[in-house]
Amino acid sequence: MDLSYILNELGEERAQYFNAVAPPIVQSSNFAFDTVADLRRAFADEMGGYLYSRGLNPTIDILRKKLAALDEAEDALVFANGAAAIFAGVLPFVKAGDHIISVQQPYSWAQRTFDGILTRYGIETTYIAGTEIGQFEAALRPNTTFIYLESPNSWNFAVQPLAEVAALAKPRGIVTLIDNSYCSPLHQRPHELGIDLCMQTATKYIGGHSDTLGGVLTGSHTHIRRIFELDYLAIGSGVSPFNAWLLLRGLRTLPQRLAHVSRSAQEVIAFLKGHPKVGGLLYPLDPSFPQYELARRQMTGAGGLLTFLLKDGTCARITTFCESLKHFLMAVSWGGHESLVLPKCAGIDPAAFDARNPEHQYIRLYTGLEDPGYLIRDLEQALEKV
Structure with missing residues (x-):
């Protein structure tokens, strides 16, 4: 149909x-x-x-x-x-x-x-x-x-x-x-x-x-x-x-919105992968993803949601980064018009945070309907403050 x-x-x-x-x-x-x-x-x-x-x-x-x-x-x-x-x-x-x-x-x-x-x-x-x-x-x-x-x-x-x-x-x-x-x-x-x-x-x-x-x-x-x-x-x-x-x-407008956030995610991913303060990135249709081949067989796209890690991702550094963002709202969910950031450490007692555990360092981004250059500039200024 x-x-x-x-x-x-x-x-x-x-x-x-x-x-x-x-x-x-x-x-x-x-x-x-x-x-x-x-x-x-x-x-x-x-x-x-x-x-x-x-x-x-x-x-x-x-x-x-x-x-x-x-x-x-x-x-x-x-x-x-x-x-x-x-x-x-x-x-x-x-x-x-x-x-x-x-x-x-x-x-x-x-x-x-x-x-x-x-x-x-x-x-x-x-x-x-x-x-x-x-x-x-x-x-x-x-x-x-x-x-x-x-x-x-x-x-x-x-x-x-x-x-x-x-x-x-x-x-x-x-x-x-x-x-x-x-x-x-x-x-x-x-x-x-x-x-x-x-x-x-x-x-x-x-x-x-x-x-x-x-x-x-x-x-x-x-x-x-x-x-x-x-x-x-x-x-x-x-x-x-x-x-x-x-x-x-x-x-x-689902097809148009999904196409836009997917394209924006690709530009944000390219920026993050090239930044010296980024220690890793997860996105199922990125060739670096551990299950990339299986994801590619089952999926035709991956939308606007991605996860990345800072190098030396302490709780304090993650907090500084997230609180320095001006145009990514700190909130749960995704899929709307607005870009979002969600640090995994927000759900972890600071005393239990383990910098050796990659999952504790996860920073999840959702790229919304804003211009990708606008979002990348925001990420860049926040990374400078880390």
Whole structure:
């Protein structure tokens, strides 16, 4: 399906709403019925129409259709945020006594789900590096029912061999879910490689303006219906019509924004690699990246997120650098119009900081929609102060 058609036309029945170019926000909690028979059918199959906006809603449905098509999936659900999408994507496919395999250091709310909630029900999680298929094979147990992936992750950008993981999981009836937030559907298509469920935080590239939250799950009709009919409705974590409308607005310019931040990242990378105070850099499509060949096979782009290290990266030097930046905002997340910096040491007790540990020295940059020369000049003046 053509990308331009998905972003600008798919799901938009303009004749139904006065030929308005932008779809309306159907800001209604409730929907009325003309007959008892119609109401009965809605009770029997809430996914087949509109009953109550805790479930489906016309504005949200336009977004669902576009996001499913972008992932080349059969169906999609949209959540209030990425953490909610992860929780709802895992919960329906595990039960008491099951075993999960997850990549090491996943997104914090995924790990809290595994360690803080599912352990209450006797569900155990094994964390592995996940960079080679043998690590998954070694972690398998007879009661393994779920594999959680994050490829690439959002700090060191470790990549998993997705097609091999899917080939390992499917014959065993193990459900696979990937957090594809780093790439978005434009730079990686996990369903094509056999992954069952694909999640992304729509807060980031899909929204693109740092003014709304959202989470997406795509997959087969069977998997999405299983999530919808109990967990999605019971938890009540669906996106609001207004936030869905903001995400639709963001989708219109997704290709242009992603192309810009990707080009800017390349210019920033070239600058950093040539700077004498920079001690290392991580970016999955840079030839220096340890898993470059695998990343190149699975991904068509790598967006605006990168990590670098200072030479002699003490906590004090990292702090000086980050606080000297004038145009990179110090904040979490990425994917918006603004450029960001996030030092790993901000999440580490200063007394526990270990300058010998490269991870403690990570400085994550996101290149936004500003001119790359403007960003490079800011990086240069901040590096001078280190």
